[in-house]
Amino acid sequence: MESLTLTDGEQKYYSDLFVYCDTDNTKKVASNGRVLDLFRAAQLPSEVVLQITELCGATRLGHFGRSQFYIALKLIAVAQSGLPLRVESLNSVKDLPLPRFVVAKNEQEARHTAMYPDSENQGSYQGVIPRPPGRGQVKKLSAHEVIQPCVPTVEPQLQPDTTSPVVSPHQSPPTSPHWRKHKRQASGGNVERQPVVVAGAVWTPFREPQAGPVVSGDGMWSANSPPPVQESWVSLKDAHPPSSSTLPAIHSSPVQENSSIRTVASATTTNETQRQSSGGYDDPWKITDEQRQYYINQFKTIQPDLNGFIPGSAAKEFFTKSKLPILELSHIWELSDFDKDGALTLDEFCAAFHLVVARKNSYDLPEKLPESLMPKLIDLDDSAEVPDQAPDVGYSGSPVEVTPNKSPSMPSLNQTWPDLNQGNEQWETFSERSSSSQTLTQFDSNIAPADPDTAIVHPVPIRMTPSKIHMQEMELKRTGSDHTHPTSPLMAKPPDLSEETKLATSMKFVTANSGDGYSSSDSYTSDQDPITSVVTRQRSHSGTSPEGLKVVTAPPPPPPRPHASHSRSSSLDMNRSFAAVPTGPQSAGVVAYPPAVPPRPLPTQTSGPHSGHRSDEGLAAHSTTSPQQIPEQPNFADFSQFQAFAASEEPSDDGEKHPESLPVEKSSEGAGPLRTVKSDNQEERAAATVNSAKGSIMAPPPKPVRRRLKSEDELQEEALPLKSNVIATVLAAQPSIPRSVGKDKKAIQASIRRNKETNTVLARLNSELQQQLKDLLEERISLEVQLEQLRPFSHL
């Protein structure tokens, strides 16, 4: 038997029924007469009943155990709702109304049956459900269950004329109908009042009329309830015997509202009853329209702007008037201040008010905010242990206009309400995540790298199609903007490229570039990590940078690679890209040339670990892009040129890296990427604050790159956008691929190999740089601490 989850109302209702059927008190209900009568009263075809009994396992067991009984009841409700009978529906059906049983035995708690929303059953509502216990349970809980039928009748109290509608609401879970009804009646009545009070009140009148159809019962109730109903919701509670009407104490203002509320309630009751009939379960915590209207009026007295907030102090005074203990008020506040901002929006205020009302009526406060009380608009970023949830249907209808939207997302939230149930976990998760990700102590602003380059992290798609124009653009962009902007096929994503492995040659410099870009973005991401993690950047850096880098590299979607750089499909892609790429200087070489020589020294020197990291990865990426053909010829030329250039550079890692990688790379593409790398490094350098040397290195690279760019094929172009992501690098490589060897499979494979080598090299380089970065950060931290110690402290 699958596990069955029941709502509170269902639980009570079912247990009552079970008790009723369990005549022998053996906790096991045999298929005795009562059970059968009960099922018959469900007014379902016998086949359905048989199916139900079979589904619940009673057939198997030969009797109805408690669980089987409950399952059977649930299935009855399912069947009555018109849903197919399936085991899965037991727990998946939401807002399932309570099973309705039409019993001819009026004496038996006709109340129950009467409660059913079915108007046609009115006449016959005579509660099959055994409610004898319910009778006595006028207390809150029992009232609920028992009352299911009763309560509904009570609710209509307000509406003497709502005979049939009254019935309909009953359908909802025992508790909810009660509450719902109560709510309606008590314009703003307390939730608790409903179950409890209503139960009591309902029962009494109900019993009398019992035999009569619900309607009459309702009428009676109406008669009985009018007094309570008439009063302000506050007093309404009082009227109910069991309820502890403490409401009056809550606010004096409500009094005047009551009359208006009453009338409103009357009107709404009808609506609600009808709504109820249409709706499913009623949330006991649901706020009725009149209640909400009342709350809104109260809100206005404090804060005229319905879209505004009530500051905590004002709210505190307001709710202190309710004479509830501070601890409870504190708890209510915790529940209702959804976004934990110390202020109450209209929704939050209504929820808080509702809880206060409930508490005033001796209704225990829930541990977490009931769904119906959750603010409609939830700022997803705010912590919220309770998922946002749409209130009952009726409620959502009217309050929507009334309640100001806390955020523009309200409309969407409204629509998503029905789905919020299942989204609860998501909400919670989300909020938890978000709240946890926001650290209160993130005061440091120094987390953000001063380097403007790191400001941009998201990779910009780069056009893979290499072209002189692109290259020039890249060049310009690169110099003009931060590295994270990959202009045309920028290989600036060497780090990521490892998976791309498309552009061998470009890889080389891409790696360098991406190393640059990556470094920047890496540092950026690294920075972000600490920031978000609240852990001081320096401290938590270890591990985050590489991951950050990885992350950065991974996400950036490969620039609009015309040929998605997949190593596997490289040949095809390359062909395509080659075709697309007009230029073809060494396309194959470009791609395939992974700076075999791990520009280890380079990366380290380049703007700190960042660039190195990037370069490393870039190189690696290059190597991985070996599949792509790597135009070699031009690379060589460039390469050497670049190499020379690099050699002339200041002792920057990049320079070394490049030269090293250049030689390693087989094709000229190495040169290309190197150049790119250099430029990237250059950029990285700017971003990195660690090594000035790196910076110097960076500077030179762009120059040669630029030069080369003009003459280079896509490689150069690719090189330019080094700053961009690794993917760009890969993409850049791609264009080169098509250019060059497209047809030369062997060359492609060679380039692939080279790219792979480059990738590994770059990866190593990257890790080393990361380590360096960590060390440097640690150093920095220690230095800063020392500095602070030396500084005379001002306070503390």
Add this chain to the structure above:
Amino acid sequence: MHQVRLQIKGSDEARYSYSIDVQISAVLQYWSKPKNYPLFIRSVPVQNELKFHYTVHTSLDVVEEKISAVGKAMADQRELYLGLLYPTEDYKVYGYVTNSKVKFVIVVDSSNTSLRDNEIRSMFRKLHNSFTDVMCNPFYNPGDTIQSKAFDSIVSAMMVQAS
């Protein structure tokens, strides 16, 4: 079992302190220096609580020493986390101080080597967040013992997780 105690101590300005002693982790929150009385204490294995109280209280001196040593504005995240205050034979004490001089102290059993520094940091962060939520409650008067259920639940969950 590891014993950790979380203690939140107020800062100079007589803030709130909330101490949580957890078997695995103890959280104590102390408030302001002048008073530095615990706002909240919770221990996971609720035994030796008195010992934890003592430990946390003594660690408060170390906390103050650290925060006075730093000397600059306490706005720096880095400073909020004080790190391992001092290890004893049985346990390690971590400290954290907020901008408002509310001190959090976590005592962890030394045998619990699974708690890394980052984890401790995240615990402090969570504590700080929860504490802020508690403070946002207008019904909460600074200086009162923290009785927020939400706070309790968060602390308990954290300590259980750490154990």
